[in-house]
Amino acid sequence: MKRLPAWRRGLGHAALGLAALIGAGTLAAGTAAADTTLNALFMKQAAYSEDDVRSMTKDFEAANPGIKVNLEFVPYEALHDKIVAAAGAGAQGYDVVLFDTIWPAEFAKNGFLQDVTGRISADDTAKVFDGAWSTVTYEDKRYGMPWILDTKYLFYNKDMLKKAGIAAPPKTWAELTEQAKIIKDKGIVKFPIVWSWAQAEAIICDYGTLVDAYKGEFYQDGKPIFDKGGSMDAVNYMEQSLKDGLSNPNSREYLEEDVRKIFSNGDAAFALNWTYMYNLANDPKESKVAGQVDLVPAPGVAGKTEASAINGSMGLGITANSTHADDAWKYIAFITSQPVQNKYAKLSLPIWKSSYDDPAVAKGQESLIAAAKVSIGLMFPRPTTPSYTELSNILQKNLQQILLGQVTPEQGMQTANTAAERLH
Amino acid sequence: MGLSSRERQAWALLLPLLVIIATVTGYPLINTFRLSFTDASLTGRNVAQHWVGFENYAYVFTDPDFGDAFRRTLYFTFVSVGAEILLGVLVALLLNREFRGRTAVRALLVLPWALPTIVNAMMWRLIYNPEFGSLNALLLQLGLIDSYQSWLGTPGTAMNMVILADVWKNYPLVAIIVLAALQTIPRELYEAASIDGAGPWLKFWKVTFPAILGPLSVALVLRMIEAFKVFDIIYLMTRGGPADSTKSVSFFVYQESFAYLRAGSGASYAVTVTLTSAVMIAAYIMLLRRQSSTA
Numbered sequence: 151m152k153r154l155p156a157w158r159r160g161l162g163h164a165a166l167g168l169a170a171l172i173g174a175g176t177l178a179a180g181t182a183a184a185d186t187t188l189n190a191l192f193m194k195q196a197a198y199s200e201d202d203v204r205s206m207t208k209d210f211e212a213a214n215p216g217i218k219v220n221l222e223f224v225p226y227e228a229l230h231d232k233i234v235a236a237a238g239a240g241a242q243g244y245d246v247v248l249f250d251t252i253w254p255a256e257f258a259k260n261g262f263l264q265d266v267t268g269r270i271s272a273d274d275t276a277k278v279f280d281g282a283w284s285t286v287t288y289e290d291k292r293y294g295m296p297w298i299l300d301t302k303y304l305f306y307n308k309d310m311l312k313k314a315g316i317a318a319p320p321k322t323w324a325e326l327t328e329q330a331k332i333i334k335d336k337g338i339v340k341f342p343i344v345w346s347w348a349q350a351e352a353i354i355c356d357y358g359t360l361v362d363a364y365k366g367e368f369y370q371d372g373k374p375i376f377d378k379g380g381s382m383d384a385v386n387y388m389e390q391s392l393k394d395g396l397s398n399p400n401s402r403e404y405l406e407e408d409v410r411k412i413f414s415n416g417d418a419a420f421a422l423n424w425t426y427m428y429n430l431a432n433d434p435k436e437s438k439v440a441g442q443v444d445l446v447p448a449p450g451v452a453g454k455t456e457a458s459a460i461n462g463s464m465g466l467g468i469t470a471n472s473t474h475a476d477d478a479w480k481y482i483a484f485i486t487s488q489p490v491q492n493k494y495a496k497l498s499l500p501i502w503k504s505s506y507d508d509p510a511v512a513k514g515q516e517s518l519i520a521a522a523k524v525s526i527g528l529m530f531p532r533p534t535t536p537s538y539t540e541l542s543n544i545l546q547k548n549l550q551q552i553l554l555g556q557v558t559p560e561q562g563m564q565t566a567n568t569a570a571e572r573l574h
Numbered sequence: 575m576g577l578s579s580r581e582r583q584a585w586a587l588l589l590p591l592l593v594i595i596a597t598v599t600g601y602p603l604i605n606t607f608r609l610s611f612t613d614a615s616l617t618g619r620n621v622a623q624h625w626v627g628f629e630n631y632a633y634v635f636t637d638p639d640f641g642d643a644f645r646r647t648l649y650f651t652f653v654s655v656g657a658e659i660l661l662g663v664l665v666a667l668l669l670n671r672e673f674r675g676r677t678a679v680r681a682l683l684v685l686p687w688a689l690p691t692i693v694n695a696m697m698w699r700l701i702y703n704p705e706f707g708s709l710n711a712l713l714l715q716l717g718l719i720d721s722y723q724s725w726l727g728t729p730g731t732a733m734n735m736v737i738l739a740d741v742w743k744n745y746p747l748v749a750i751i752v753l754a755a756l757q758t759i760p761r762e763l764y765e766a767a768s769i770d771g772a773g774p775w776l777k778f779w780k781v782t783f784p785a786i787l788g789p790l791s792v793a794l795v796l797r798m799i800e801a802f803k804v805f806d807i808i809y810l811m812t813r814g815g816p817a818d819s820t821k822s823v824s825f826f827v828y829q830e831s832f833a834y835l836r837a838g839s840g841a842s843y844a845v846t847v848t849l850t851s852a853v854m855i856a857a858y859i860m861l862l863r864r865q866s867s868t869a
Contacts, residue, residue: 227813231832237618260835261618348727349815400704402816403727412705470618540834550817554729 185216186477190246191233193226195407196424197298197464197498203485206494210484217477219246226250227350227405230539237262237471245472246481248297251463251531252351252538254288259536263293263467269479270295277488281529282501286465288534294467295486299501301459301525302359302422302448303518305431309442310338310419319446321456323363323387326420326449330396333419341398343391344418346406347553349546354532355460356422357549360384362530363451363458369533374570376545377563383451385559389552402553414439422448424462426497428518444517447525461529499526537573544569603848609841616835623838630842639818640826640843646733647822651801654737654744659794661741662748663786669749670756680753687746695810698739702726726812729819736811736820740804748793755789756782788865795858799851823847 192203200223207219222244224232230253236243237260249257257263270292275283282296304326306319314333320326330342346352361368364387366380375381391397398418401409406423410430413421414437421427434440447457466486468478484490491500495511499522505511512519533541544566552562577585610630612623634640669680686694701709704724713719725735763781772780805824808814814821814829827847831840 231828234616234832234835238616256835260616349813349817400724400727403704403724415705417705537834543829543833546815547818550815554817556729556817 186474187218188245189220191244192223192248193229194223196426202494206485241471241473245478251285254293255534256536258288265291267292278501285463294465295482296465296501297486298464298498300424300462303445304448305421305445307419307442320449322452323449342419344398344409344412344421345401346404346409347401348403348405349550352405358460359448359458365454374567377567429496447521459525459528461531606841610845612838614838616837630839634842643821643823643826654740655797657741658745658748661745665749666752683746686743691806694743695807733820751789751793752786755786759785799854
């Protein structure tokens with residue numbers, strides 16, 4: 151055998167070392183292979199915090215030795231695209247994904263999620279709110295278990311209202327305008343109302359809440375009617391509140407977290423936001439106005455509605471590519487179970503009806519529970535269509551153009567409607 | 575005609591690289607090109623793809639939104655690269671002077687460029703914040719504005735603000751390239767120019783500029799190719815908003831493919847963007863050739 155030059159021998163040793171390393175690696179993987187590792191995708195903001203999800207998962211792992219759950223958190227704005235892109239990754243992708251109420255149509259059509267209708271008992275069906283079920287259902291099939299039961303509430307700063315001599319929070323959107331005007335005129339805050347009107351799904355949730363209040367519809371006989379009736383009333387309300395200087399003009403670049411910061415900093419008297427803001431805005435570590443924050447259901451419109459609400463719920467599903475469907479369901483069933491949801495009811499409320507009469511759940515957040523009891527029954531769905539993402543983008547762009555004063559509300563919504571008609 | 579043994583060796587050594595390029599760049603490129611003539615969609619189901627000929631392209635070239643995005647991207651490219659070149663040259667000239675602490679300043683110069691885009695974007699978002707941002711505080715105290723502005727929330731300013739953040743990150747690259755070129759200019763040339771009675775302005779145009787022109791044009795074309803593909807900083811700072819005013823062509827491609835799941839149509843947008851970049855790459859290669867023939 152020819153003697154190898156020194157560097158080649160070195161290489162040989164390195165290769166041996168590498169082989170040993172790989173060997174050790176496979177060995178480690180070998181022992182773990184008896185167990186199952188689930189990959190789960192969650193979001194970073196709103197509803198349950200990362201810490202909540204981590205500790206629920208830890209409890210699950212303790213109760214189910216042999217199942218390990220890898221958690222990944224992404225911003226809501228990246229969640230849809232992440233699920234879609236991972237669908238191409240085959241079994242290497244996620245097992246459990248958090249999905250929004252607006253996606254089941256699209257996901258069902260494209261086969262991204264497993265049909266789990268058969269896994270849910272009739273007993274559970276009766277115990278969970280209908281609004282929660284509509285979140286995971288498309289054409290009578292269920293694609294997951296509802297988990298985050300959420301809608302937008304009207305938050306208000308009690309001290310500011312008192313200072314302005316206002317006895318009770320608004321019951322209608324017109325009253326909100328009146329009260330905001332008083333607060334502005336008295337110089338208590340410059341812009342009394344803050345919203346999440348950035349070019350994102352957030353603006354659709356605020357707009358949808360108003361459409362619900364005005365008893366509007368998005369479609370009539372299968373045709374879009376964004377440029378008519380309640381939809382136009384909603385858009386006009388949004389535009390007028392900016393014109394009057396009652397809504398913070400920066401709302402047009404804000405997401406929900408920005409709204410929380412402005413409101414918690416004492417720079418707004420009113421804000422429309424999800425459940426999670428209630429306990430965070432009342433937490434002295436997170437907020438300068440802790441103790442001054444209360445909430446009511448989003449207002450209604452005199453003669454039309456008592457209150458309004460948008461369905462902003464989310465569910466947990468099993469991806470079509472998952473090879474651990476049974477274990478994935480075990481995990482989903484655990485973290486959506488009533489005891490777990492009751493335990494973590496500070497940032498997101500349970501899907502289970504009886505939880506709302508449980509004093510342990512209501513403790514310290516009685517007004518949230520009271521508002522939730524009204525709002526959850528009203529939750530208005532955003533359009534159900536497989537091309538929702540595109541429809542939403544059309545609406546976002548045109549709503550922004552209206553609110554930035556580039557086009558009139560009529561022009562903007564007609565453009566949106568024409569574009570929506572072209573979607574199948 | 576047989577290859578010499580040296581040539582054979584060269585090809586043998588290049589082979590692994592060529593194989594890697596063919597798999598990670600070549601295959602996706604060819605596949606994207608093929609997809610762009612189909613109605614493929616991103617789906618978990620087994621749906622047959624249909625050949626649609628130039629239908630996707632016909633749509634691309636008549637899509638007013640894509641036209642807007644294309645113009646916007648060109649604006650981003652020219653303004654940001656122009657500013658980077660100007661700033662880069664000025665800073666390089668300054669750092670080529672002899673002064674105390676020069677080495678430290680030169681090291682600092684690299685910092686913005688070394689920061690990951692996500693850090694840079696988040697940092698500038700904080701600076702631009704409409705309620706707590708330092709830019710608003712600075713301009714207000716200087717008396718240049720009379721109230722806080724929503725820099726990223728106003729269509730007229732959003733794109734320029736993203737450009738400023740991009741210039742801050744990328745001008746050091748130009749500065750470093752130019753600085754390296756400046757250091758190769760023999761001192762005698764300046765002395766000779768002084769003897770001939772040339773002032774600073776003339777010295778710059780007759781001595782400095784010709785010496786840095788080659789490296790500068792390479793930096794220019796490289797930055798233009800990069801800038802035209804801009805995606806990350808926009809995704810992080812504005813997500814294309816407000817009212818689409820910062821949506822670039824790459825953002826368009828991304829949205830068409832991953833948000834709307836139209837892989838075929840998305841591919842045709844991608845090919846259009848790639849071909850535009852290819853024109854710039856051709857210019858780059860021509861520049862390199864000219865330089866190696868003059869050198």
